[in-house]
Amino acid sequence: MNALAQSGVGRAFTTPLGLFSGGYILILLVVALTAPWITPFDVTIQDLANSNAAPGWPHLMGTDEFGRDVLSRVMYGARTSLSVSATAIGFSMIVGMALGAAAGYFGGLFERAVMTVVDLTWSFPDILIALMLVAIIGPGLSSTMFAIAVAYLAQFTRLTRAQIVQLKRETFIEATINLGATPAHILSRHLLPNAVAPVIVVGMLAIGDGIILEATLGFFGLGAQPPTPSWGAMMSSGTAQLFLAPWVIIFPGLVVAVTVIAINLFGDALIRALDIRERLRGT
Amino acid sequence: QEATFALPAGELGATSYNPVTSSNLNSATSLIYDRLIEQDADQSFHPHLATSWQESPDGMTWEFKLHPGVKFHDGEPFNAETIAAWIPTFAGTENAFMVEAIDKVVVVDPLTIKFVMKRPEPNMLYNLASSFMGVPSPKSYKALGKDYGVTTAVGTGPFKLESFSIGLETVLVRNDDYAWDSDLSVNQGAAKIAKITFREIPDQSTAFLELKTGGVDVLLGVPTDFLSIIKSEKAATIITMPGTGINYMPINTSVAPFTDIKVRQATALAINQKAILDSVYAGVGQEAHNFLISSLPESQVKPGLDVSFDLAKANALLDEAGWKRADDGVRAKDGQPLKVKLFTQNDTEFKRLTQVVQAQLKDIGMDAEITVLDSSTIRDEYKKNNHQLAVRGYDWNNADILDWFFSGARLGYPNISMWKDAKSDELNKTAMTNSKTSAERIANFRTYHEYLLSQFLFVPIYQPATNIAFNPKTVSVPEKVRGPRFRSQTIMDMQVLQ
Amino acid sequence: MSTILKVEALRVAIGALTPLSSVSFSLEKGETLGLVGESGSGKSLTAMAIMGLLPLIGGRITGGSVVFDGSDLTALPEPAYRKLRGGRIGLITQNPMTSLDPLKKVGSQIDVVARLHLGLDKSAARNRTVELLGELRIPEPASIYHLYPHQLSGGMKQRIVIAMALAADPDLLIADEPTTALDVTVQAQIIRLLSDLIRDRGLSMVLITHDMSVVAQACDKVVVMYAGTAVEYGTVAAIFDDPRHPYTKALIGCIPRGLAGAQRLKGIEGTVPSVAHYPQGCRFHPRCPRAEAICAAVSPPFIASRDGAAACHFAGAVG
Amino acid sequence: MIIKYTLQRLLMLIPVSLSISVVIFLVVHLLPGDPIDNLMRVGSSPEDRLAMTVKYGLDRTLVEQYLLWIRSILSGDFGEAIVLRRPVSALIWQNLPYSLTLGALAFAFSSIVGMIAGTVSAVAKNPVVEQVVKAFILLGSTVPSFWLALLMILLFSVTLGWFPVSGAKTWTALVLPVLTIGFGGIALVARVTRVALVEIARQDFVTLLHAKGLSRSTILFRHLLPHAFLPVVTILALRIGWILGGAVTVEFVFGRPGLGSLLIRALGQRDYPVVQGCLLMLALAVMLGTLIGDVAQAALDPRVREATT
Amino acid sequence: MSEFLEVSRLSKRYTSKRGLFGAARSMYAVNDVSFRMTKGRVVGVVGESGCGKSTLARLILRLIEPSSGAVRFDGLDLLKQRPREMRRLRARMQMVFQDPYSAIDPRYTVADAVMEPFQIQGVRLSSAARSDMISGLLTMVGLNPQTASSYPHQLSGGQKQRIGIARALALKPALLVLDEPTASLDVSIQAQIVGLLERLQEEMGLTYLFISHDLALVKYFCDEVLVMYLGRVVEALPNTDAPARHPYTRTLLDSTFQPDPKLRRRIQPLAGEVPSPFDLGPGCAFAARCPRASERCRVETPLLAASGGGHAVACHHPD
C-alpha cells in the first residue's frame, strides 16, 4: 500500500464515527487475538451445576446450558467468527481480483464466460450456495470459510472487473502502453494497484456480511464444531434457550449487530477518506 | 370443538397420506386410517379392524376375523375383499418388505381372511400395527392413482381428510359414523373433537410460542431442551410417556483403538447415564443400559450384562490395555495419543448430548473430537468407515432393530459398529428367521442381544421419553396414554374445553 | 434606456469559503453583457447568484445586492423567486449534452415552462413550443418535439435549451458558456441565433464565456473576472482598445491571431489560485508583470476610466 | 424491437440452461450420501436396497443418469421425487405460491421503504435526519435474519399479540416474515437510490430544472426519482433468485412452506430430482430476472431503448 | 530532409450496436487517409469534434490496429512489427494526450511518472543520474524540480500537461504527436504550453503532428495543415498562408471570431447539421451543408487531388 492509502486509513479515524467504529474494531481485534489468555473463564469446561445462570457476578453475561461463561465465549467467539469471515473474505478477494482483473483486461469471450458464471452465483442466495457447499465438503470451519468465500467471490470479481474496465479507458494507461509497456507492467503497476483500494473497502464491508452468514450457517447447525464457540454457533444453540436463558442468544446477536454496524460505519469513513465513492458506483 | 396440533419435528415434510407408497407418514395418518391391529404402550397387540386372529403352529398361515359393519369415508364397505385387494398393492413399493412374507391372501368368507405365508413371520402383528398398514379404500385408491393421498385420502378412521397443504397443515374433520374403536380408547363412538388441524412448525421455539399464544393446543413431541421452560409456563401441561427409542454411542470395532475389546469396554463404562439423564434431560426419560427399550421383553437380559458407569474400572481397563495417562490427562500408547473422532448429528439435542459425552470421555483420558454432520453425510461417512465413535439414536419398538444395526450383512450403515462375527450372525439368523412363534422369537432375540452386549459394540446412554405439551385451558387429555405413541387411541378420548 | 439588472458588490460564500466577492456591473435593456474570465473565476457562481440557485450547491449571498428590474432579489422569498426563474429570467447552461433530462421528450421539457409561467394548457403549450422551435430555425419542429435528447446533436440540444429559456418570454437571458462545448461552426450559428433573438425580442443577456473572441463578436459591455472578483469592466471597444488591467491585457495577448511567428504567444506565468488560497491584496499580483509591493498588501479599488473601470493600483497610469 | 430482442434472449436461455444443468447435476451428485437410505426402514433387507437403487436408476453411470434427466426435462417433466414420492413439478408448484407471495411482498416492502429511506437520506439537508435514516437502514442488514425473526415474534406476537406467531394461512401471518426479509433488502435499495439521486442531482439538467422555476417536489418526483428507478430496478431484477430461494431461514422460523425450504429438505435427504429441479428453476428465474432487468431498463430509459426515428 | 512518416490509405472502421435492441451499424472514424511528414516539420490536423483526429493519432502510433492501410515510420512498416519490436520502437514516437487530468497514474509521484519511460524501456539509471534526469526533465518543461515529489492531484492542469510532455520527451523521441494538448486548459495556460512546445521544437528539432480543433491555433503553430471532415482529409494546405479552397475549410474560417470588436463578422447561416457518421452514403460528406453542392457531390465521393504546390483538395468545385 502506498502512502496515499495509508493516510486514507489514518484519515478515516479523524471523523467521530470513524474513530468510534474504528476503535471498536481495533478493540475487538485485540480481544480476538488474545482471547485464549484474557477470557475470564475457560470456554469449554462445563459446569453443569451452574447452567443457565442469569447475568450477574461473576458471569457478566450469564452462563449457557453447560454453565459456560457467555462473556468468555463471546470473546472467544470473536476469534472464531472474525477469523472465519476475514480469512474467507480475504481468500475470496484474492481470487475475485485475479478473476476480475483477467476478465476485465483480456475481455472477449473469456470475460463473457466469467461474468455469466459470476452473475449467476451472485444472483443466487448466499445461504443456498453455502448450504450446498457445506453439504458437499462436509461441515467444519474450513468449509464454512469456503462457502463464504464462494458466496462473495462474485462481488469481488464484478467490482475488480468494473474497475479494470474503467481504468483501462483512462488516458494514463494508453500513455503507458505508448511508452512500450508490457501487459504485465500495466496490470501490476497501474491497473491492480489502482483497483485495490475499493476492493479492500468492499472486502471489509463483506466481512460483516460474512459474520452474518457464518451465524446463519450456525443456525442451521453448520459451521463451528462444538465446543468451539463462534457467535453463530452460540446463537443457534441459544434459540432453544430463548425463553429460559435469553442472554445466551441476545448477547452474541448484539455483538454481531454492533460489529457489523461498526464495520459498515468504518467502511463508510474509509470510502470517504480514500475518496473512492465514485469508483464504487455501479457495482 | 376444534383443536390444533403441532406435529413433532420428526414427522414434518410428509408429501402424501398414501400409506402404501409413502416413506414418511405423520400422526394424522393414524386418524384417517384404521389398522387391523393396534399395539399398546406395553407393546402388547390389540384387535381393531381385525377382531381376532390365529397363527398356525408352523407359522405358515394366519387367519383374521374382521370387524363387521365397517365403512370407508367414501361409503365403501370394509371386508375380506378389501384386504385381498389391498395387500398386493404393496408390490414394488418401498414398503413391500412389510408384507413380503405373505405368499397369498385367501378370502375365506366376507369377514374372514387368510394369509398363506412364504415363511414364518413372527413379526406379522408388529408389521400390521404400523401406520403404513392403515387400510385405504380400494376403490378410491384405484381411482385416484398418483393423486391418492394428496388431494384425498380415504380410510375407515375416526377422521376424514378435509384439506392438506403440503408443508403447512392438514385439516381433519370428524367421521360421525365411526363406531369401531379399538379397546385402547375409552370412547367407543365418534371422536369428541369435531375438527383437528395438524400444523407443521419446523422451529421448536416457534412451536413453543404458538402453544404459549394459543396458536396451537397440543405440541406432539417437545424437545427435551424445552421441558423446563414449558414446565414453568402456566398455559401448558406436559405429559411424559415412555419413548420408543434409545440414544447410544456405537463403537467402530474395525478401527484402532476399538479393535481392542478392553478399550471398548472402558469406553462403555466411562459414560455416566445418570449424570446425562439429570443434566441433559432434566431427569425426564430413563437411563439406558442396553440396546432395547425397556418395554420390550428382549431387553430383560442376564444381570451383569447391562452396561453401567464405572469410572474406576474403565481406567483400570485402559491401563491394562497399555494406554497410559500423559501429563495433559490424555492417554497414550506407543507414542500414539488416545485421540478419537466423535461424530454427531446436526441437531441441537444431539449436539448437547455429544458435548457431555465428550466431557465424560475426557475423564478416562480419551480425547474425543466432535464432528457434526448432516444425516445423509454421516451415513456416507459410516459407509466409508471414516468413523470411530458416534452419538446417535434410533426410534423403534421391536427387537429386530438388533438385526438392523448389527447384522454382518449391513456393514457400514446401518451396522455402524462394523461388527462381523460368525457367532453373532448365527444368533441373528436364528432370531430373525428360525423363530416360528413369538415366544421363540423373544428368547432367540434375548440371546442375540446378550451376546452383542458382551462384545461392547456400543454404549447405551439414554431412553428418551416422549413429551406432549398441551394447553389445559383448551383441551383435556386422558390420564393414561394408550398405544406406543400419542396417536389416534388417545386422541379419541381427548376433548375440547370451552 | 433603463437598467434591467444591477449587481453591486456581490459576495458569495460556500461553507467557510468566499469564492466570489466585489462583483459589480449593470445591464441595460436590450444590451448584451459579457462575463469573461478563466476557469474558476466565478462566472457560473455569479449566474447562480442572480438566479437564486446558490442553495443548490450549498452557497449563499453574504453581501451586496442583485437588483432586477428595480427589485432586490437577495431578499426575495423562494416562491416569488420560482416565478421569476424561467418566467422573467431564462438560463442557458454550458453543456447541452447534460442539460436535458434524458428520460423525457424534449418537447415536454419545453412545454412545462410555458404551462408553469404562462398558465397555458397542454395543447396550447405544445403549439407554442413547436412555433418556438421553428423560430429557432430547427427543421421539422413538430417531429423534433417527440424526440428524446440523445437523438439530437449537440447544436440541436443547445437550441432546445435556448427554447426552454425563451418559452415564457423572459426579459433577461443568462447564458453560461452556451457555446463552449460546441464546434466552431455550430458556435457561430448559436451566437448568431442569440444575437438575432436579442435584437428581435428586445431581450437583455448576460453572456458568460471564457473566450475573448466571442466577447468581441457578441457583446456590448464586458466584465472581466479573475479569481472570484471582477477586475475590470467597460464597453467592448474600451476593453479591447485600451485594457486597463494587466490581466485583461494579458488575456487578450494569449489568443493566437494571425500567422505563426507574427508574434510569440506568451501566456501568463503561474497558475490561477484556488479558492482556499486567494492571495492577499490584488489577487493577480503573483502573476502580474507590473506588481509592486502595494499590490500584495492592498486590494486595489476600482479606478474609473473612459468607458469603465479597472481594479488595479496602476489603472490610471496605464495607457 | 423489444419483443424481438426479448425472444432472442429467451432463445439464448436454452444453451445457457443446458450448461447450467450439467453443473447442477454434477454438484448434486457430488453430495455425499444417497437418497435410498432415506427410504429404507428397519426390516428391509440389503436386497431391497439394491432393488431400489436399480429402480431409481442410481446404479447407472452419471452420464446415463444425466441424459435421462435432461431428456425428461426437455419433454417438460421434472421427474419424480425419490424420497418425497411426488412429481417434482407438483412439489415446486405447491411451494412456489408461498415463496412468491412472501418474496413479492418483501420485495415491495424493501423497494418502497428503501427508496423512501434512500431519498430522504439523499435529500435531507439535516445531518441528524440523515444519520437516523442510516441507522434504520443498517438495522435489517446487520443482524442474522433468524435472530431478528425470533425477537420480532417475541415482541409483536407474544408480547403485543398483534400477529400470529407462525403459519401461512392468513395475511396477518405474512407481516412478520415480510418485515424480516424486507428489512434485509432495505439497505441495498436505499444505498442504490441514494447514490443514484446524489449523482443525478449533480447533473446540469437539474440546475436547469430549477432555473425553469419548477418546485423542488416536482423536480424530485418527476425527474430525479425516475432516474433512481433505473438502478433499483436492475438490482432488484437480479435478486429474483433471492426472492424465490433466499427465504429459507425465515420460512423455517415462521413455519412457512416455500421453495427454499423444499430445497433444503430435499438436499438433506439427497432427493436428487427435487434438488436438481429446484436449482434449475432458480437458475432460470435468475436468468429471467436479468432479462427482465434489461427489458425494464429499456422501458424506462429511452437511451437504452433507442427508438427508431 | 527525409520522408519520415508516411501514412497511406489508412482507415479505421467501427461497428457498434444502436442501443440495446438495435441492429449493428458501422462508421469510418478514419477513412482513406494518406499523407507524408518530413522531419522537423509541424503538421497540423484540424477538424470538428468526432471527425477522427484522435483516431488518426492512435492509428499512426499503432495504439489501435487499422482496418486497412499502412504506416511507415522512418522506413519501417509499423504494422509489420512484432509486439516486442513495436514496444522498443515506441521510444521514438511519443504522444501528448488531450486530457492531462487523467494522463498520469494518480498513485504515481511526478518523479515516478517521469522516470517510468526509462523503467519500461529497461534503461537503468544510478540514483544520482536519476535525480539529475528528473530535475533536468522538469526544468526543460518549465517546472520547478521540487514538484518531483508531488502527486498529480496536487498539480494544476497546466502542470500536469507539462509532465505529460516531459514523459513523452524523456526518451528523446523523433516524432511527437500532440492530440489537442491544450483543449482542456485555460487560454493563459494554453499560451504557456504552446510557447513551451515551440521552444522545444526549435531546441530539439522535433517533428510534431499537432492536432487541434482550433483553426487559429493551428495556423499560428503549424507549417502544414490537414483539414478533416467525418474521417476524411478534405484539404491539405502546404503552408498556412495558402488560401483555403475547400468550402468546409472556408466555413471553418468564417466561423472563427477575431479577438477584436472591430472585426466582427456577419455570420453566414449554414444549412443542416453534421450528418451522422454511421452508414454514410456515397458522395461528399459535406454536401448537405455546402452552399455549392451539386448533384455530382451527392453521388460521387471527391478524392483528394493535389494541385500546384502540394495543395490538395477533395472537392468537385474547389475555389
Ligand SMILES: Nc1ncnc2c1ncn2[C@@H]1O[C@H](COP(=O)(O)OP(=O)(O)OP(=O)(O)O)[C@@H](O)[C@H]1O
Ligand atoms: N459547490 C461548490 N463548493 C465549493 N466551491 C465551489 C463550488 N462551486 C464552485 N466553487 C468554487 O467557486 C469558484 C468559482 O466557480 P465557478 O463555477 O463560478 O467558475 P467559472 O468561472 O464558472 O469556471 P468555469 O469556466 O470552469 O465554468 C471556483 O474556484 C470553484 O472551485
Ligand SMILES: Nc1ncnc2c1ncn2[C@@H]1O[C@H](COP(=O)(O)OP(=O)(O)OP(=O)(O)O)[C@@H](O)[C@H]1O
Ligand atoms: N473505440 C471506439 N469505438 C467506436 N467508435 C469510436 C471509438 N473510438 C472513436 N470512435 C468514434 O470515432 C469517431 C472519431 O473519434 P475521435 O475520437 O477520433 O474524434 P476526434 O476528432 O478526436 O474528436 P474530439 O475533437 O472530440 O477529440 C467518433 O464519432 C467516435 O464516436
Ligand SMILES: [Mg+2]
Ligand atoms: Mg462555469
Ligand SMILES: [Mg+2]
Ligand atoms: Mg480527440
Ligand code: NI
Ligand atoms: Ni452474494
